[in-house]
Amino acid sequence: MIPEVGQYVLILALCLAALQFVLPILGIQKHQSNLLQLARPLALGQCFFITLSMLCLAYAFVQDDFSVAYIAQHSNASLPIMYKISALWGGHEGSLLLWVFLLSGWTVAVNFSSRNQSLPFFACVLAVLGAISAGFLLLILFSSNPFSRLLPFYPIDGRDLNPVLQDIGLIIHPPLLYMGYVGFSVPFAFAISALWLADRRESFDSVAKLAVLKQHSLAKYSSGELYPDYLWAKGMRSWVLVAFGFLTLGIMLGSWWAYYELGWGGWWFWDPVENASFLPWLIAIGLIHSLMVTDKRQTFQGWTLMLAILAFAFSIMGTFLVRSGILTSVHAFATDPERGLFLLLFMVLMIGGAFMLYAIRIKKLIRVTKIELYSRETLILVSAVCLLAASFSILLGTLFPLLYDAWTGQKMSVGFPYFNAVFIPLMLPVLIFIPLGPLSQWGDNVIKVLFKKVQWLGMISIILALALPLIITKAQALSFGIVLGLTVGFWIAFGTIKSFVLKIQKKGSIRGLSFGAWGMILAHFGMGVLVIGVTLVSNYSIERTVRISPGQSLELSSYQVNFDSIERIEGSNYIGYRGHFKVLNAGKTIAKLAPEKRIFVVQGSAMSETAIEPGVFRDIYIALGEKLSPTEWSARVYCKPFVRWIWFGAILMALGSLFAAWGRRNVRTKNAS
Amino acid sequence: MNDVRKRRLYLVLVLGFCSFCAALLVISALRANINLFFTPTQIEAGAAPQGARIRVGGLVEKGSVVRGKNLQVTFVVTDLSKRLTIKYTGILPDLFREGQGIVALGTLTDGNQFYAQEILAKHDENYRPPEIRELP
Numbered sequence: 001m002i003p004e005v006g007q008y009v010l011i012l013a014l015c016l017a018a019l020q021f022v023l024p025i026l027g028i029q030k031h032q033s034n035l036l037q038l039a040r041p042l043a044l045g046q047c048f049f050i051t052l053s054m055l056c057l058a059y060a061f062v063q064d065d066f067s068v069a070y071i072a073q074h075s076n077a078s079l080p081i082m083y084k085i086s087a088l089w090g091g092h093e094g095s096l097l098l099w100v101f102l103l104s105g106w107t108v109a110v111n112f113s114s115r116n117q118s119l120p121f122f123a124c125v126l127a128v129l130g131a132i133s134a135g136f137l138l139l140i141l142f143s144s145n146p147f148s149r150l151l152p153f154y155p156i157d158g159r160d161l162n163p164v165l166q167d168i169g170l171i172i173h174p175p176l177l178y179m180g181y182v183g184f185s186v187p188f189a190f191a192i193s194a195l196w197l198a199d200r201r202e203s204f205d206s207v208a209k210l211a212v213l214k215q216h217s218l219a220k221y222s223s224g225e226l227y228p229d230y231l232w233a234k235g236m237r238s239w240v241l242v243a244f245g246f247l248t249l250g251i252m253l254g255s256w257w258a259y260y261e262l263g264w265g266g267w268w269f270w271d272p273v274e275n276a277s278f279l280p281w282l283i284a285i286g287l288i289h290s291l292m293v294t295d296k297r298q299t300f301q302g303w304t305l306m307l308a309i310l311a312f313a314f315s316i317m318g319t320f321l322v323r324s325g326i327l328t329s330v331h332a333f334a335t336d337p338e339r340g341l342f343l344l345l346f347m348v349l350m351i352g353g354a355f356m357l358y359a360i361r362i363k364k365l366i367r368v369t370k371i372e373l374y375s376r377e378t379l380i381l382v383s384a385v386c387l388l389a390a391s392f393s394i395l396l397g398t399l400f401p402l403l404y405d406a407w408t409g410q411k412m413s414v415g416f417p418y419f420n421a422v423f424i425p426l427m428l429p430v431l432i433f434i435p436l437g438p439l440s441q442w443g444d445n446v447i448k449v450l451f452k453k454v455q456w457l458g459m460i461s462i463i464l465a466l467a468l469p470l471i472i473t474k475a476q477a478l479s480f481g482i483v484l485g486l487t488v489g490f491w492i493a494f495g496t497i498k499s500f501v502l503k504i505q506k507k508g509s510i511r512g513l514s515f516g517a518w519g520m521i522l523a524h525f526g527m528g529v530l531v532i533g534v535t536l537v538s539n540y541s542i543e544r545t546v547r548i549s550p551g552q553s554l555e556l557s558s559y560q561v562n563f564d565s566i567e568r569i570e571g572s573n574y575i576g577y578r579g580h581f582k583v584l585n586a587g588k589t590i591a592k593l594a595p596e597k598r599i600f601v602v603q604g605s606a607m608s609e610t611a612i613e614p615g616v617f618r619d620i621y622i623a624l625g626e627k628l629s630p631t632e633w634s635a636r637v638y639c640k641p642f643v644r645w646i647w648f649g650a651i652l653m654a655l656g657s658l659f660a661a662w663g664r665r666n667v668r669t670k671n672a673s
Numbered sequence: 674m675n676d677v678r679k680r681r682l683y684l685v686l687v688l689g690f691c692s693f694c695a696a697l698l699v700i701s702a703l704r705a706n707i708n709l710f711f712t713p714t715q716i717e718a719g720a721a722p723q724g725a726r727i728r729v730g731g732l733v734e735k736g737s738v739v740r741g742k743n744l745q746v747t748f749v750v751t752d753l754s755k756r757l758t759i760k761y762t763g764i765l766p767d768l769f770r771e772g773q774g775i776v777a778l779g780t781l782t783d784g785n786q787f788y789a790q791e792i793l794a795k796h797d798e799n800y801r802p803p804e805i806r807e808l809p
Contacts, residue, residue: 263767393699400703413728415706422702426695545763547744606767625764634744634764 003068006056007147013049013104014137016042020130024123028197036123043111043126046133047104054101057094057146058085067154070094070146076160076602078573086171087161092339093146095174099319100136102175102182103129110186113665114235121193121232128189135346143339160573160602169257173250177277180247181315184280186239187287188312191305192354194232195361233294233304240291240308241519241661244284245654251277252650263608263623265543265638267646270419275398276318282391283311285430286384288657289437293380297442299369300377302362303384309358313351314391320347321398374445379437383430390426394419431488431531434524435495439502457498461490472540472641485535493528496521515663519656526652533645542639549631557639559620560584566633574598574607579624579633583613595635597624619643708778713750713757721781729757729787730776738771750775761789768794 020042027035057070061084066072074087074094089098107129114122140146254274259267268274287307293300320343371377397414404412439453465486469478500521504510513521542557553562564580576598583591593611600607613620618641625634710728711721721727731750738748745762759777769775769792779789 389695393695396699397703404707411710413708413710414703415708415726418702418706421705422699425698545744605770608767628740636764 002056002063003060003065003147003149006053006060007141007145009049009056010053010137010141010147013046013053013100014134014141016046016049017130017134017137020046021127021134024127024130027123028120033119036119039123039126039130040111042130043104043107046130047108050097050101050104054088054097057097058088061085061088064158066156066158067149067151068146069148069150072150072155072158074161075158076573077157078602079158079161079166080572082171083161083166087165089174089178090161090165090170093140093144095178096136096140096144097146098175098178099182100133100140102178103133103136103185106182106186107133110189110239113238121197124193124197125186125189128192129185132185132189132350135350139339139342139346143342157602160600163574163598163600163603163605163607164261167257167261169253169261173253173257176246176253177250180243180245180250181277181280181318183239183243183246184284184308184312184315186243187236187308188354190232190236190239191308192357194365195305195357198361198364233291233301236308237288237291237295238661238664240284240288240311241657241664244281244288245657245661247277247281247284248650248654248657251281252647252654255650256647259643260610260612263610263636265541265621265623265636265640267537267643270394270397270416272398273318273322275394275419276314276321279314279391279395280311280318282387282394283307283314286387287311289380290384293377297369297377298367299371300381301365301367303381305358305362305365307384309351309354310388313347313354316343316347316350320344372444374440374447374450376437376440376442376445379433379440383433386426386430390423390430393422393426397422428488431492431527434492434527435499438499438520438524439495453498454495457494458491461487461494464490479539482535482539485531485539489528489530489532489535491528492531493525496524496528516660519658519660519663521656522659523653523656526649526656528649529645529652530649533642533649536642537640537646540641544637545625545634546637547628547632547634549633554637556583556620556637558585559590559639561620561622561637563633563635569596571598573602574600577624577627579622579635581611581622583620591620593620593622595622595624597627614644616644617642710776712752713755714752716757716781716785716787717755723781723784726778726780726790728776728778729759729781729789730774731757732774733769733771735771750777757785757787759787759789761792763792766792766794770794 020039023035023042024039027033027038060068061071061075062081064071064075064077064084066075070091070093071087074091075084079087087094089095107126110122110125110129114125251274254277255267258269259265287304290300290304290307294304320340371381397418400414401412404410435457436450436454440450462483465483466478468486469482503513503517503521507513544554544556546554548554548563550563550565553560555561560583562582562584564582566577566579569576569578576596578594578596581593581595582589583593591613593613595611596609598607598609599605608623608625610621610623612622618639621636621638621640623636625636627633708726708728709721710730713729713731715721716729721729729750731752734749734751734756738746740746743762744764745760746765747758747760749756749758751757759779761777761779773794776793777787777789778791778793779787781787
């Protein structure tokens with residue numbers, strides 16, 4: 001009965017979401033504030049019901065209710081409990097439910113932290129969020145219902161969760177990633193509201209002037225505007241920063257998880273699903289900075305609103321690509337075309353409508369101001385253009401197989417080198433501008449002054465970039481790519497340290513730095529660390545694929561790896577083998593590694609558990625291959641230098657954006673008249 | 674021409690030039706990295722180019738996996754109509770099994786000899802890459 005309850009409350013949530021969409025819009029059109037005020041309780045009610053629905057599904061999972069089709073496909077009686085709960089979002093239907101659950105959570109957050117904004121604007125934001133929620137709930141209830149039953153003939157035991165997903169990484173990666181994706185619906189809602197309500201000179205009935213959320217009287221808007229046209233930018237900033245922080249963490253976790261789970265030592269594959277998460281990330285970077293310009297200099301409104309709509313468009317498109325099965329991918333899930341069509345329709349309606357609104361209304365928001373050629377604004381503008389170009393190039397590479405197939409009927413795929421060949425040159429200007437931004441000024445800059453600040457940094461970066469590889473490889477390997485990557489990485493890192501030092505000098509002490517300043521420093525420095533990590537691991541990784549018996553050993557750069565023994569093992573839902581390896585450096589044992597090969601009895605599929613010796617400067621990585629004979633095994637052994645720097649850099653970036661968001665928690669978006 | 678117009682012209686020229694370069698970059702990178710997909714039937718019919726990097730997919734024929742010295746392995750893929758022998762040196766992916774669908778990336782030489790550089794196995798019980806789904 002619990003699954004039925006779960007479904008019914010979902011229907012209730014749909015009704016509330018539909019009302020949350022329609023009523024505030026009516027309220028704005030008819031100037032009735034009581035309709036506007038309904039938005040808040042509707043949002044809370046919707047969240048309550050969706051949470052209840054999630055709990056019902058979780059309960060059914062834990063109780064092993066295999067009469068529910070979704071549970072039968074993704075769970076098993078012998079699955080450990082924490083995976084039973086995380087199997088909730090292991091498949092298509094459950095992940096859509098997670099999407100809608102997180103959306104209701106964000107809606108409630110908007111609800112509680114927007115008390116000091118004008119009621120009509122705030123109600124409109126909630127209305128847009130309600131529309132998105134209603135759309136997804138319709139999708140869930142009509143085509144991807146996690147609660148549908150397999151009666152009357154249901155299985156005694158489930159098909160088990162895909163072994164690749166039975167991992168700690170699975171438990172946190174999708175929720176974090178979805179927090180990011182879903183989070184971009186808030187800036188989207190702000191953008192739509194700003195576009196729709198801009199410059200509307202309407203007055204409300206006297207009831208509205210009194211019955212307002214929190215002592216914020218509409219009378220202050222003496223010009224009759226519903227919302228001063230730049231305050232939306234102030235309000236939007238925190239939301240974009242938080243969503244970006246979560247998305248960064250989600251992507252970073254996905255990369256780290258693929259590294260240790262898939263067993264091939266790779267951390268990024270330009271896989272369509274990875275690209276789908278990367279596109280909103282790139283656009284979000286452009287959005288964060290463009291938003292800063294709009295907030296502080298009251299210009300770039302067109303860019304900011306376009307980027308806000310685009311970020312959400314890519315998020316939804318990402319969901320569509322992952323869920324519809326139209327692209328070949330490591331991550332792609334089994335699904336039928338009907339769901340893909342539904343999502344596509346929803347996406348076209350939502351995004352198409354948003355772009356139309358943009359086209360019609362943007363004139364009312366744009367202020368044409370002249371920007372100086374050598375200014376921070378120009379740096380941000382050029383970066384935004386490059387990020388946009390990079391995003392569309394990746395999009396093209398991702399969708400090209402589809403287009404090619406539609407055009408010629410021939411199936412094809414776009415090779416990995418395309419993405420690197422296109423992405424790196426287009427991102428280069430952005431990376432070079434990163435340290436220049438904080439060091440330059442709003443408005444006019446004297447180039448000579450800026451040059452003086454950075455000339456030493458530039459030279460030190462290049463020198464280090466040439467010296468480091470020579471030291472690491474003892475003058476054996478040097479290439480333009482390595483030098484370029486390291487120069488850029490050091491340039492960003494040192495440039496950020498320089499602006500850090502300058503800021504401390506200006507404020508007098510370290511305590512004087514605001515959260516926003518810390519955020520910028522951490523995020524920019526993190527990017528530098530990431531670039532250095534990427535350059536080094538891409539060029540200096542060592543891989544050995546061997547056929548080895550217990551007692552034998554192999555050489556891995558300066559290390560010696562001994563294969564000691566292999567034993568049989570058994571787990572709660574698998575059987576398998578565990579190998580014991582010792583890693584020696586100059587005769588001394590520095591690590592003992594035990595990679596495993598597991599065979600999951602229910603599905604009959606095999607999985608490798610890699611063994612990694614982590615280090616700040618290098619990872620040693622062993623994965624068992626196959627049993628080639630009673631005494632011989634195949635194995636892959638890697639030395640991955642500086643790979644952890646990639647994820648460490650990403651964590652710094654996420655921390656930076658969350659710090660910056662925290663610093664903005666008390667920003668008043670009232671008209672400070 | 675006054676200042677504003679000159680500025681705008683300059684801007685348009687720079688933008689145009691950069692877009693042109695970017696487009697050139699994208700198109701050339703794309704053309705260099707197109708990996709066409711062929712089924713064993715198409716290869717037997719001679720539709721696949723020799724010596725170029727292509728992808729081949731099909732189901733692994735039961736009983737056809739033969740292991741050689743070192744890490745060499747030979748197996749046969751079929752699209753339930755024609756067969757193709759694939760030679761690969763390396764460790765096969767975990768999900769590689771007889772009777773399952775795989776996609777191999779490699780080169781076709783001497784007619785029907787296919788040397789694979791990469792093997793991708795499917796990742797979900799029900800999942801079939803779009804190429805394989807449409808096989809008869």
